[in-house]
Amino acid sequence: MNEAIRNLEPKAVWNKFADLNAVPRPSKKEERVITFMKDFGENLGFETIEDAVGNVIIRKPATKGMEDRTPIVMQSHLDMVHQKNNNTDFDFDTQGIEMHVDGDWVRAKGTTLGADNGLGVATIMAILESTDIPHPALEALFTIDEETGMTGAMGLKGGILKGDILLNLDTEEDDEIGVGCAGGVDVTATKHYKHEEAPEESTTYMLTVRGLQGGHSGMDIIKGLGNANTMMNRVLYACEDVLHIAELKGGSLRNAIPRESVATIVIENLNYNAFQSEFERIAAAIKEEYSLLEKNLEIVFEKSSTPANRVMVKTDQTLFIQSIYAAPNGVYRMSPAIEDLVETSNNIAKISIKDGSIKVECLTRSSVNSSKLDLANTLESVFTLGKFDVTFSGEYPGWAPNMDSPILKVLDGLYEKLHGEKAHVAACHAGLECGILGQNYPQMDMISFGPTIKGAHSPDERASISSTQKFWDFVKEILKEIPKKED
Incomplete structure (x- = not known):
């Protein structure tokens, strides 16, 4: 069943999503997915770190010709919400998510899909594994326990991350650029x-x-x-x-x-x-x-x-x-x-x-x-x-919008160039980790975006296939347009 998912475009993303969804990853029980992610980074030969609370950081050098660009952090969370229908026999602690294609949507069989935030994780993994996608020096930050307390983001200490721009891949409408969020x-x-x-x-x-x-x-x-x-x-x-x-x-x-x-x-x-x-x-x-x-x-x-x-x-x-x-x-x-x-x-x-x-x-x-x-x-x-x-x-805490953000100007201009219309720049009522991360990294320029996902946190969760392709193309263009470091 999941083989059909692996044949979707972009294959680089959907294959990594299928790999990830084979690993049980409930909030507060992320030991297996932490090991999975560390093995992934180490097998690629990159510096891979697990911090004191279980966040995983993988560092990849800039591609040739991009060494003078501003270093970035690409961030998503490893855990997923576990919900299932009453008539669904499924053990989230031991089973991988069973997925299927329904028109333009990828769904799970009677459970949450884990596209929140698994598609963000898979996208970052695809960038880490790529050999032909230009990008500046990047750190992949995979946080834990976002869904039940954001303890991963809260526990990340200042000074660990070196990047100056953070791309959070946890927004759920592909025409939206997130610049703020609610606290809770x-x-x-x-x-x-x-x-x-x-x-x-x-x-x-x-x-x-x-x-x-x-x-x-x-x-x-x-x-x-x-x-x-x-x-x-x-x-x-x-x-x-x-x-x-x-x-x-x-x-x-x-x-x-x-x-x-x-x-x-x-x-x-x-x-x-x-x-x-x-x-x-x-x-x-x-x-x-x-x-x-x-x-x-x-x-x-x-x-x-x-x-x-x-x-x-x-x-x-x-x-x-x-x-x-x-x-x-x-x-x-x-x-x-x-x-x-x-x-x-x-x-x-x-x-x-x-x-x-x-x-x-x-x-x-x-x-x-x-x-x-x-x-x-x-x-x-x-x-x-x-x-x-x-x-x-x-x-x-919440994340206060900064409408003068340099990375916002990059994404806003690129979106219009690619699609012929303006993106919807907005704050959301969800809790994103940007506000928390900003406490220890107050100078980091942050933005959030992602593919279209509907019904998150419910068994009706579904991810748009065409939107994921659109999102992937957007990510690659953003990486090419990251500005040069300031002197």
């Missing part, structure tokens, strides 16, 4: 709840929200897609008087809009008709609201094969439901400076209720630090009123 902070709310014996003469049910698109909690948040956790909470709120929560699990990753949520609930038999009536009303209302966006949405309940013995006491249940209802989710503020850019947002990403403990995990993003903290403080206030303990962690 993880907001986690936890509490212990009291539980009691399930009522007598009651039945246990599984309540499920499923079939949502999900997607990237930064790039896709503006689309207004359904969040399984907030939908589940609406159902629980509507039926709260006649149900008891035993367990709940919603969402799987902080940076993915949750696609599914499953609750174990207990209903006293005498209240069944009242529950069914209210459930049907609220489920129909939610499905109608999202009928244009979420065509595969299902909100269902069925009798559980395993009866629940204990449930959350009503006072704690009410506080939980009201807290989730009050917590902001989705777009919080649009940018007044850049048209159509989300400035600040929150994703209620994961909720877990089990064995007397509740955990709610959110990822708050903003391109403005004060607005990010404002929203984080709002969430803290909401959950504190609900008797939760709240912590902030994993905070990372």
